[in-house]
Amino acid sequence: MSSAQYQEIIDALNDIKTQLGPDDAVTVSAAEEVETKASEELEKLRQELQELSDVILETRREIASLSSSKNGQKINSVTDQLDAVVGDTETATNAILEAVETIEDKNESLELHAGSPEEVESIEAISNAVMKIYEACNFQDVTGQRISKVVSTLSFVDERISKMIDILGGEEELQELEGIELAGQFDDDVELSGPRPEGHEISQDEIDSLFD
Template sequence: MNEKKFEEAKHLARELEDLSKHILNTKREIALISVQTDGGNFQSANFELDAVVKQTEDATNNIMTAAENISALSGALAEIDDPIARAAKIDEINNEVVTIYESCNFQDITGQRIRKIVRMLTYIETRIENMIRIWGASEIGQMTAGAAEEERAGASDEADLLNGPQLPGAAVSQNEIDDFFR
């Protein structure tokens, strides 16, 4: 009987040692995530995405305003006979064209911001994959399935419909929508 208890104690000690290793490895992965994401501060990613939205909105507004101004200026240009006044109006049109070119440069800055966020998310994804490997994919899969089921139970039907823009190839085509209503 003592032999059996001794074996059970050894088995329990091995299990605790393995558990301790898993916990230490997981702490290391979490620490790496914290270091990579400015101390675990995901707020910076939110600020970056907000800046992308704002810059895109501002650029679109600038482009639209410049296009409207060009339209008005070109209409007025047709009625000007004086060469000096005509040249001044052409300069105004050219200035609006420059505004459009400058506004189109927003994509460079937004691209840099988005790449920064993607790098952070890729790094976090790698760390999470390592933690899944540490704890075992099958156990995590069971926990994930349970959590997803709980989330679906709490989500509204309307939230399921709000998926935002679809990626190319993943969206339903206009022809498919038209066929649905025929």
């Protein structure tokens, strides 16, 4: 409803009020009060819808920042590098195990031909060292599993972000949101749209004023 239309209604009500008796005037006054309250409720609803719209727009902007090609490349690069770490670690571990198996075979041959206590002691020391190497190499399997979980988590996040982008209209539409700044949300003079810069923090008095 425009301001002119609203004024026409008010003028018409005033004309009717002058033509009616006291009882009828009370009825008109009550109608005006109802209309005033309705206008206030509509204005409150409009403000709440505007705040909701700003929140949705801010959410879309945040998702737009995540959807940029650089961020997408970073996620892919991280997962590729982690996969490479798992692969390189596995390759190195296999090479170590093959070398240890060779040492173990040669040590068993030496044990068959050991003729002195010193040789037997050395062979036992080698056997103990081989066992420690085997135990230490168990880290590769555990590390590989942990890194694989990280890769899976990153892939899951990337997939969900892509789905959210599609729901919100695709990357092209979200890119149009870059550079759009939202007006700050205030309660009296206290800004509610996020943390303030250093030196402009909200004081305790301002916080207390929100509950007055």
